[in-house]
Every structure is written in C-alpha cells, then in structure tokens.
Amino acid sequence: MKTRVTEMLGIRYPIVQGGMQWVGRAELASAVSNAGGLGILTALTQESPEALSREIRRCRQMTDRPFGVNLTILPSVKPPPYVEYVEAIIGEGIKIIETAGNSPKDFIARFKTNDVRILHKCTTLRHALSAEANGVDIISIDGFECAGHPGEDDIGGLVLIPIAARALKIPVIASGGIGDGWGLAAALALGAEGVNMGTRFCAVKEAPLHDNIKQALVRATERDTNLIFRTLHNTGRVLKTSVSNEVVETERRPGGCTFDDIRRLVSGQRGRTALETGDIDAGLVWAGEVVGLINDIPSCEELIERMVAECRQRLATASSYC
Structure with a gap:
C-alpha cells in the first residue's frame, strides 16, 4: 500500500500510531512498527530528556523498523525543557517527529538540519496552512471525533479531511474517528494518504494499559x-x-x-x-x-493486517459501483 506517506516515512502501510501520554511507550511503538505501521514514543511520558533517550534505545532493541517520537508543545506556567527534549530526540538519531499543540516553528530548522521528517497535528485548515508554510513535511488533520483536544471549531473529519487535502501541497494524514479498514478506505477516498489512530491502539494486546x-x-x-x-x-x-x-x-x-x-x-x-x-x-x-467501533483486543499485527484487508475490500466494492 504505497502513498507519499509510506514513501517518506519508510513504512509498509500508511497507518500511524498517535502520540499518547502514558501510552506511547516502547512496547506499543515497536509492535506498531513491526506490524508495518509507524509506532510513536511520547516524549513527555518520560520524566526527563535522559529518560526519553533510554526509552528510544529500548524501543530500538524491540524493532529495526522506523518509529518516531511525539513532542506536544503546550502553554504552561512551568513548561518542560522542550529544547533538551529536542536535543535528546536528535541525539538518538530519530528521523521522524510528530508535533502537536503549539506551532513547532522554533524547532523546525534544527530538525531540518538533521534530516528529521516533521508530522504536525492540526485541528483547523488555517493552522495546517501555517505549518506547511513553516516547513513541516506532513499534516495530521484532527477531526472533531478525536480523543484529546479537537480544537474549538467542531469540524468533523468528513469535511475537514478533504478541505485539507485540497488546500495543502504536502501529504495529509487523517486523524479522529478511525479504527478499522472502513475508516482507512474512507480517508484515502477523501484525499488523505494515511491515517493516525490513538484510541484504537489503546485497545491492543501490546498497549501498556491495565x-x-x-x-x-x-x-x-x-x-x-x-x-x-x-x-x-x-x-x-x-x-x-x-x-x-x-x-x-x-x-x-x-x-x-x-x-x-x-x-x-x-x-x-x-x-x-x-x-x-x-x-x-x-x-x-x-x-x-471511535470507541463505538472497538469490539476486540487484537495484537497490533492482527489489527493492522485486518485493516488493510478491509480497506482493500471496501475500495474494491466502491469501485464496482462506478
């Protein structure tokens, strides 16, 4: 399954695990990557940049495939040492970063100098256009259905995804409300070149949750x-x-x-x-x-292979209507 997203990230399937506080650890990220998607470690789950470095090394012991790191940048009275986290990510040789929250523009030049691909998560077209202009490589567009912070515009994915795909020159990843191959097929049909899933990856065997x-x-x-x-x-x-x-x-x-x-x-x-x-x-x-679509707790490999098969079936069925 080849799109610009799979080509840019070096992955088999255009399925990205979202960065999730307390969940994006080596066990889950490595399992997603081993199954052909892109696993993501969550930087701020680790209590320090040094701990993040150790977690990156631990993940490398579990997979030889590409994985990334999420860095969520939020306003705070006492912000984390973002610059030190950035240096830990670069120092460990990570080549894919997912950013969310505020604009990553202060760190883009540093990432680009070190050949790091930047996925930036947005909930509005205006922010996506700004991120593209600032030099990010891929936009993950978050519809109102998503977990976490969906923004204040309340625009669902069925509208937001094609708006972003039409307006942006860089690839778009659809996020929010996707948990199976039906959603993957819909996202591709709407102009996205991949999907991002958070909640669905919480309900897999490898997720480090009770x-x-x-x-x-x-x-x-x-x-x-x-x-x-x-x-x-x-x-x-x-x-x-x-x-x-x-x-x-x-x-x-x-x-x-x-x-x-x-x-x-x-x-x-x-x-x-x-x-x-x-x-x-x-x-x-x-x-x-998307919890409404979750009916079982498979392994990452079972989930991703099933999604790809469902996606191909749904796209073939839709093509037969033409």
Whole structure:
C-alpha cells in the first residue's frame, strides 16, 4: 500500500500510531512498527530528556523498523525543557517527529538540519496552512471525533479531511474517528494518504494499559465520551466516567467554573493512575468517538493486517459501483 506517506516515512502501510501520554511507550511503538505501521514514543511520558533517550534505545532493541517520537508543545506556567527534549530526540538519531499543540516553528530548522521528517497535528485548515508554510513535511488533520483536544471549531473529519487535502501541497494524514479498514478506505477516498489512530491502539494486546481500561473501551459505544474544558475554551474529549461526568457538571453549574474548581479531577497523575491500576474512575481516560467501533483486543499485527484487508475490500466494492 504505497502513498507519499509510506514513501517518506519508510513504512509498509500508511497507518500511524498517535502520540499518547502514558501510552506511547516502547512496547506499543515497536509492535506498531513491526506490524508495518509507524509506532510513536511520547516524549513527555518520560520524566526527563535522559529518560526519553533510554526509552528510544529500548524501543530500538524491540524493532529495526522506523518509529518516531511525539513532542506536544503546550502553554504552561512551568513548561518542560522542550529544547533538551529536542536535543535528546536528535541525539538518538530519530528521523521522524510528530508535533502537536503549539506551532513547532522554533524547532523546525534544527530538525531540518538533521534530516528529521516533521508530522504536525492540526485541528483547523488555517493552522495546517501555517505549518506547511513553516516547513513541516506532513499534516495530521484532527477531526472533531478525536480523543484529546479537537480544537474549538467542531469540524468533523468528513469535511475537514478533504478541505485539507485540497488546500495543502504536502501529504495529509487523517486523524479522529478511525479504527478499522472502513475508516482507512474512507480517508484515502477523501484525499488523505494515511491515517493516525490513538484510541484504537489503546485497545491492543501490546498497549501498556491495565486490561480493565481496554475492556472499558470495548464496552463503550459512540455515545460514551464527554467533552470537557468547553467553558475554558480548551475542549478535550474523554471517556464518559464518573470523573469526567463531574467535570462536565461543574462546568455547567450557574456562573461556570475556573480551572482551579476542577484541577483535582483532571490532574495527569490521576489519569496515569487510572490507566495503570485499571480503576476507570480514578482519573480521566482520554478516548475518541471511535470507541463505538472497538469490539476486540487484537495484537497490533492482527489489527493492522485486518485493516488493510478491509480497506482493500471496501475500495474494491466502491469501485464496482462506478
């Protein structure tokens, strides 16, 4: 399955694992890469640039195929040492970086000097055009269905993907709401040259999550996500749980709320505890509407091979209508 994305990244199938806090570790990234996709380590899951270097080396012991690193750049009162993380990524010889959040423009020249391919995740066309102008190599366009932060424009993938594919000269990867070969076929038909999946890769055997969390994703329907932080203009999509329900209820109370009102509920450490202990109500579990398409917990290889077969079948069926 050859597209500009597979050619640029040196992968067999145009399927990219999203960078996910606490999930993007060597076990998952190596399994995705070994199965023919592109595995991604999440830089900020590691507590320091030195720890990231060790995780990159650990991943290399598990796969000899290409994998990348995600670096999410967010505004913060006390930001992580982004420059040091960038130097760790380059120093370890990584050739593919996925950036998200704020523009990576401060680091693009450094990456380009070291022949690093840059995938940048955007939720709007205007940001995608800006990233293209700044020199990124591939845009991952995130529809409103996605887990994490879908932006504030609320545009679904069915509209956002072809808008981006028509407007951009560089390749587009479709992200949000994709979890099977039907979605891969749809993305390709809409003009994308690959897909990015986060939530679906949480429900695979190799994902470093407690089985209770994986089973919760299997049980969930497309209606079992919550949109939080809406009133704070930093919308996030998470699994519907008692914790996220309380966040939504707090935001809806008369007079609204401040971040301090919900800080105790949404801390990253509570989310990590939920993922590692399997207590679904211990913290936020980030998940997209694609949970409605998740019915099993296969290996990465089983999932990717099945997706490719389904994609080819759906495209052949669609071609027969012409």
